[in-house]
Amino acid sequence: MSPRTVASYRDTFVLLLRFAEETRRLPDHGMRIADLNARFLADFLDHLEVRRHNSVRSRNVRLAAVRAFLKFAARRDPDNLGVIENALAVPMKRFERKMVGYLQREQMLAVIEVATDTWIGQRDRLLLTLMFNTGARVSEIIDVRVADIVLGPTNSVRLHGKGGKQRSLPLCKSSAQAVRDWLHLNPQLRDKSPLLPGRDGHPMTRANVAQRLQLAVEAASARYPQLERMSVSPHVVRHSTAMSLLQSGADPCEIALWLGHKRAQPGAVVTRHSRLDVSTQ
Secondary structure: OOHHHHHHHHHHHHHHHHHHHHHHOOOHHHOOHHHOOHHHHHHHHHHHHHOOOOOHHHHHHHHHHHHHHHHHHHOOOHHHHHHHHHHHOOOOOOOOOOOOOOOOHHHHHHHHHOOOOOHHHHHHHHHHHHHHHHOOOHHHHHOOEHHHEEOOOOOEEEEEOHHHOEEEEEOOHHHHHHHHHHHHHOOOOOOOOEOOEOOOOOEOOHHHHHHHHHHHHHHHOOOOHHHHHOOOOHHHHHHHHHHHHHHOOOOHHHHHHHHOOOOOOOOEEOOOOOOOOOOOO
C-alpha cells in the first residue's frame, strides 16, 4: 500500500478505537476481534456520519479500511470467522455523485490576487498560482521541493503523484517569475526544503491549504459575489484548471495526462503548454 493509504487506515483505527472507548468502555489494549462485530461496526459508521458529519464517501473509505483488516484477520483467527463474516457483510452506502463545480478563469485570478504582501500572503499567492497552473492534487502541491522546480530556458515543476508516479509540467512565465521572486525572498530554502513551508519550516498540511484557499475566496467574493454561494475546495481549483485547458482547445487525453490520471504513465512529461496562463495581465 502507498504511504497515504497506510495513513488513511491508521486514522480509521484511531477513530474506531476512540469510539470503542467512549461508547463501550473498551480500552484500545482490551478490544478483541469478537468486539468488532456487525452491530458495533454499523454504530461506528453512523457515528461518523451523524456526530462527525462525515460524507458518505468518507464513511465508505473508513469501512474499506476496516474490511481490509477483517480480511487479514479472517486468515489468522478462524475461531471468530463467523463474527468477521457478519461484519464484512455491512454494506457500502450508495450515494449520488455530485457534479464538481469550477471557477471561471477571471474568478480564479481574482482569488489569486487577494493574497497580501506579507510573507504568508506571498506564499499563498504562489500556492494558488501553482495549483491553478498545474491542476495538482493537494498532496502533490505540498510535496513539491525546491529541487522539483526547474527554471531556465524552459520552466517546469516535477509532481509526485499517486502510486509513485511522477510527471513534469511546464510553468507559464508568470508562475516561473512568482517562483523566482519567492526563492529570492527565501534564500534559506535548500533543494530538499518544501517550496511552500509553514512558518515552522515544515510542509503545509491539507487542512492548511483548504483554509488559506477559503480565506482567499471570501476576500475575492467582494469582487465576484457569486463566489459566496460556491463551495470552493482545492479539488474545485483542480477542476478549474481542467476546464481552462479544455476551453483553450486542449485534447481531453492531454488533460488527463496533465492531471496525472491513471492513463498517464510514470515519469510522463507534458510538453505542450496549451494556452493556460495564470497571468493577471
